[in-house]
Amino acid sequence: MRPSGRQPDEMRPVSFTRHFTRHAEGSVLVEFGDTRVLCNATIEPRVPPWLKGKGKGWVTAEYSMLPRSTHDRMAREAARGKLGGRTMEIQRLIGRALRAVVDMEALGERQIIIDCDVIQADGGTRTASISGAYVALRDAVAHGRETGLLKKDPLHGYLAAVSVGIFNGSAVLDLDYDEDSSAETDMNLVMNEAGGVIEIQGTAEGHAFRRDELDTMLDIGEKGIGTIIDAQRAVLGEG
Amino acid sequence: MRPSGRQPDEMRPVSFTRHFTRHAEGSVLVEFGDTRVLCNATIEPRVPPWLKGKGKGWVTAEYSMLPRSTHDRMAREAARGKLGGRTMEIQRLIGRALRAVVDMEALGERQIIIDCDVIQADGGTRTASISGAYVALRDAVAHGRETGLLKKDPLHGYLAAVSVGIFNGSAVLDLDYDEDSSAETDMNLVMNEAGGVIEIQGTAEGHAFRRDELDTMLDIGEKGIGTIIDAQRAVLGEG
C-alpha cells in the first residue's frame, strides 16, 4: 500500500494554471498534488556567446527552491554564493528536455529562459517543472507569434515528465515525498506524446534493479505521461 | 493625477493570505495591488555565533525577487554568485524593522528567519514585505506558543510599512511602479500602531525636498500605516 492510498499506477491530481503572474511571456503554476512550481518563460533577443551569428536560438532553464518550500528550511543558494550540484543537475535536465521539442532555426537568434521556482515541495519537483515549463514555453511561443517576433512555430509535439520507482518491492507512479525518500529505485522519464523517450534517469538507491522491473516502470511511466499530456492539452484548449 | 486614478492619500487594495504554503511555521502572501510577496517565517533552534550563550534570540530576514517578478527578467543572484547591494539593503531593513517589536529575551536562544520572496513586483516590494513579514512572524510565534517552544509572547505591538513620495509636485501614498520610477522623492516609513517611527528612509531623486514636504509625506504615511494595520488586525481576527 502507498502512503497516499493511491493505486500503483495512479498520478496525483495534476493541474496547470496559466497567466499566474503578469510580466512573463508565459507564466504557469503547475501542481502535482502538493508539489507546486511556478514556471515563467522569458523570450530574450540574444543567444549565448557560442551561438552568436549562427542564425539559431537556444532554450535554457533555471531551477530554484524557495528556502521554505521544504519541511526544513534550506539555505538560499544566493546567500551561499554558489549553485549546488543538485540544482545544476536539475536545471540542465529541464533545459535539455525542452530543447528536444524546439526547432532552433525557427526560433531565430533569440533565447527562451524558463525559470522554475518551487513554491512548495512534496516530491517530483523536477518532473512537475518540466511538465509545467512545457506549457509556459507554449504560451511564450504563442506570445511571440502574436507579436510577430516569431515567423513560424518552433515547437513540435508535446512533452511531459514523470517519476516512477520501486517502493516496497512494487513499481509505483509519481512518487510523493514519503515514497521518494524511502524508494529502492527512483527514475525520471521525459517522453513525448508518441511514447518516444527523451530522457531516462534511473538510480538504484537500494539493490540494483532487474530488466523486468525496468520494463514495468516504463509501462506505468508511459501511462502517467499520457495523463499529464491530456491535462496539458485541456488547459491549452487543444483537448 | 496619479496614473492609477487613486487619491493622493489612497492605498492600493491590501490583502494578507495566511497559510499560503504548508511547511513554514508562518506563511503569508501579502498583496499591495499588483505587488505580491510570499513571506515565510521559520523558527530555528540556534542563534548567530556572536549571540551564543547569551540567552537571547534573533530575528533576521532574507529578500529575493523571482527573476520574472519584474517587467524585464533579472539575473538570478544565486547564478551571479553574490547578493546585490539593493538586496542586502532591503533585507537588512526588514530584519531591523521586525526586531523593533520583538523581545529577544522572551524568544530565548532561537532565531526566526523571515524569507520574503517577491512573486510579482509593481512598486513597494519592501514595504509590502515588512507588512506581510509581521503577519508571518505572528503566525510563527503563535505556532511556537502552541507547541510549547515559546514560554511567553515575545511580540509587543503592531508594525507596518508604507512608501510615500513626491510625484508631479504632490505628496502621494503607496507608490506603484509607474509612480516610483519617476518620483522626485521616494520615502519608506516603518511605524507602529501608536504612530511611532521605527524607520524612515527618504531620498531626493530630483530636487532636495523641504521640511513642509517632509511633514505632508509623514501625515499621509501615518494614514496609510493605519489602513495596513487595520487589515493585519482583520486577518489575524483581532479587528
Add this chain to the structure above:
Amino acid sequence: MRPSGRQPDEMRPVSFTRHFTRHAEGSVLVEFGDTRVLCNATIEPRVPPWLKGKGKGWVTAEYSMLPRSTHDRMAREAARGKLGGRTMEIQRLIGRALRAVVDMEALGERQIIIDCDVIQADGGTRTASISGAYVALRDAVAHGRETGLLKKDPLHGYLAAVSVGIFNGSAVLDLDYDEDSSAETDMNLVMNEAGGVIEIQGTAEGHAFRRDELDTMLDIGEKGIGTIIDAQRAVLGEG
C-alpha cells in the same frame, strides 16, 4: 551630559586637508573629531555599461574601513571575498548623495569615482565620508576644468552630511562612537546649503521616536550641516 562634554547641538572639530596624496585628481583627508577618512576622487574616461552612448556621466563611490580603523580588528572584505551589507549600504548612500549635486550632461561620458577609506573610526564615518567626498569631488572637477577635460562646471551647490540621534532621551548632534553605540535613535542627514533634504535615514534602536523628536533632530542637524559647509567653504577659499 554627553560623554565628550559637548553641548547637544555642538559638532566635533571638523577639518579638511586637501591634496593629502599626490596621485588622485582630488584627495582630501576629512576629520570629524577622531574619525578620519581619506577621500580620493578619480575621473575616468568611461561610464558604466548601461550608460554608454547616452552622452551622460556618472558619479559613484566605494567605501572601506582599514582593518584596524576600529577598536577590534575587522576582517578584510577582500580576504573574505565579498562586500558586507553595511559597506554596500554606505557606498550606495555616498554615491546617491553626491549625484544629487552633479549635472550628468555637463560631465559628459566620464565617471567620477570617490574612494572613501576610513583610517580611524570614532562614529560618523559615513557622514564624514560624504562631507569629505564633496571637497574631493570639487578638486577633481577643478582639475578637469583646468586640463580642459570638462567644458562646463557640472556641480551645483554645496553638500554635507551629519548624524543626529536621541541619546539619554535628548537629541544630540554628530554622535561619536560612545554615543552611537548606545543611542536610542540614529539618523543620518544629507542636506544642501539651502537646507533642502537630499537624504534622511533614521532608525529607532530602542523605542520608536515621535514626530516632535524627529523635528528636534532635524533642527540641530540643519545647524550642523551649516557648520560643515562653512568649513568646506573655508578650505576651498570660498568663505
Add this chain to the structure above:
Amino acid sequence: MRPSGRQPDEMRPVSFTRHFTRHAEGSVLVEFGDTRVLCNATIEPRVPPWLKGKGKGWVTAEYSMLPRSTHDRMAREAARGKLGGRTMEIQRLIGRALRAVVDMEALGERQIIIDCDVIQADGGTRTASISGAYVALRDAVAHGRETGLLKKDPLHGYLAAVSVGIFNGSAVLDLDYDEDSSAETDMNLVMNEAGGVIEIQGTAEGHAFRRDELDTMLDIGEKGIGTIIDAQRAVLGEG
C-alpha cells in the same frame, strides 16, 4: 560503419594500471582506448558533518579534466572559481554508483574519496572513471584491511560502467569522441556483475528513442559491462 572500424558491440581496448602513483591508498590509471583517467582513492578518518556520530562511513568522488586533456584547451575550474554543471553532475554520478557496492556500516566512521582526473579524453570519461574508480576503491579497501583500519570488507560485488548510443541509426557500444559528438542518443549504464542496473542515464540528442532501441542498447551495454568486469577481475588477480 563506425569511425574506428569497430563492430557495433565491440569495446575499445580496456586496461587498468594499478599503483600508478605512490601516495594514494589506491591508484589506478584506467584506459578505454585513448581515454585515460587517473583514479586515486583516499581513506580519511572523518565523515561529512551530517553523518557524524552515526557509526557509518561515506564514499564520494571528485572529477576533473586537465585543461589540455581535450582537443581545445578548457579553462581550469579552479581559475574560474567554481565547478561547472557537467563536472558536478559527473562527480555526483561516480560517487552514487560506488556507494551502491559499499556497506557503510562496515566502513565505520571514515570516508573514501575517489579523485578521477582525466589525463586524456576521447569519449566515455565518466564510464572509464567509474570502472577505474572501482579498482582503486578495491585497492584502498585492501590497504585498509592490511593495516587493520577496516575490520571487515565493506565491498559487495563488482561494478562497471559503459556508454551505449544510437549512431547512424544503429545501437553501438562504448562511443569514442567522434561517435559521441554526433550520436542521436547517448546512454550511460552502471551495472553489477549480475546484470543488475545501478544507474541508467539516457538522453535523446536527436529524435526520441523507442522502447525497442532502448532494449538493444541495454543488451549490448550488458555485454560491454561483462568485458570490463573481466578486465577488472584479471588485474585484481581474481580472474
Add this chain to the structure above:
Amino acid sequence: MRPSGRQPDEMRPVSFTRHFTRHAEGSVLVEFGDTRVLCNATIEPRVPPWLKGKGKGWVTAEYSMLPRSTHDRMAREAARGKLGGRTMEIQRLIGRALRAVVDMEALGERQIIIDCDVIQADGGTRTASISGAYVALRDAVAHGRETGLLKKDPLHGYLAAVSVGIFNGSAVLDLDYDEDSSAETDMNLVMNEAGGVIEIQGTAEGHAFRRDELDTMLDIGEKGIGTIIDAQRAVLGEG
C-alpha cells in the same frame, strides 16, 4: 644618472611615525621617499586552526593598496571578490620575513597580524612595508609586555628590507617607481642587523644577470639595510 639625482647607493629619506592611529597595539606610518605605508599590528588571542593546542603563536600579514595609491586607479580587490596573485605573494613575503625574528613559544597561543595598507605608492612598497611592520611589531610586543599579556620578549634582533636593481647597467639602491618600471633586474632583500640574509628575491626583467652583478647588488643592499635599521633604532629610542 638616476632620475631622482641620487647616488647609486643612496636611500630615499626614510621615516617612521609611531602611534599614527589610536586603536592598534602598534601603528606606524613608514615613508621611503614618496612611498607611504600604514602598518598596524594587532595581537589576537587565537591562532590558526592548524596551530591549536601546540602552545605556540603565529605572525602573519595582510597587504593592500588603496585604489588611488597609484597613478591610475586600481580596482579594489574586495569589489572583485578575490585577492590578486601579487597581493598574495607580497603578504606571504611580509609574514615570512617577520616570523624569522619571532620566538613562537615566547608568544604563546596568540597571533599577531600586521596590516600593511599602502596610502601612496612610488616603488618599494613591499620593502617599506616589511621595515615599517617591524617597528609596529615592536610596539605591539611592548604593549603586550606592559599589559602582562606576554611573559617574555618574543623578538630577537632587528629586521629591515630594501630593494636593489640594475638600472641603466648599474646597480642601484632603493628603486623608486621611475627606476622600478624600467629596471633590468629587480631584487628585494630582507636582512637582519648582522647582515644575515632572511629572504632574497631577484628577477631579471631584461637580460639574465651575472654573479658579479649579484655581488654588487648585495653589497649596496647591505648598506641600505644598515641605514634603515639605524632609523628604526632612532625612532624606537635605541639608537
Add this chain to the structure above:
Amino acid sequence: MRPSGRQPDEMRPVSFTRHFTRHAEGSVLVEFGDTRVLCNATIEPRVPPWLKGKGKGWVTAEYSMLPRSTHDRMAREAARGKLGGRTMEIQRLIGRALRAVVDMEALGERQIIIDCDVIQADGGTRTASISGAYVALRDAVAHGRETGLLKKDPLHGYLAAVSVGIFNGSAVLDLDYDEDSSAETDMNLVMNEAGGVIEIQGTAEGHAFRRDELDTMLDIGEKGIGTIIDAQRAVLGEG
C-alpha cells in the same frame, strides 16, 4: 649524509618524456626522481586584454597539484573556489621565467599557456615544472613553425630551474621532500645555459644565511642547472 644517500651536489635522476598526451601542441612528462609533472603547452590565437593590438605575444603558466599527488590529500582548489597563495606564487614564477627566453614580437599576437599539473610530488615541483615547461614550450613552438603559424623562432637559449638549500648545515642540490621539509634555507634558481641568473628566490627557514653560504649554494645550483640542460638537449636531439 642526505636521506637519499646522494652527494651534496648530486641531482636526482632527471627525465623528460615528450608527446605524453596527444592533444597539446607540446606535452612533456618531467621527472626529478619521484617528482612527476605533466607540462602541456597550448598556443592560442589571442592575447590578454591589455596586450591587444600591440603586435606582441604572451607566455603564461598555470600550476596545480592533483589532490593525491601528496602524502596527505589536499583539497581541490576548484572545489574551494579559489587559488591558494602558494599556487599563485608558483604559476607567476613559472610564467615569468619562461618569458625571459621568448621574443614576444616574434610570437605575434598569440599566447602560449603552459599547464603544469603535478601527478606525484616529492619536493622540487616548481623547479621540475619550469624545466619541463621549457621542453613543452620548445615542442609547441616547433609545431607552430611547422604549421606556418610562427614565421620566426621566438625562443633564445635554454632555461632550467633547480632548488638548493642548507640541510644539516651543508649546502645541498635538488632537495627531495624529506630534505625540503626540514631545510634551514630553501632557494630556487632559474638560470640559462650561460650561467646567467633569471630568478633567485631564497628563504631562511631557520637562521639567516651568510654570504659565503649563498655563494656555495649558487655554485652547486649552477652545476645542477648544467645537468638538467644536458638532459633537455638530449631529449630534444640537440645534444
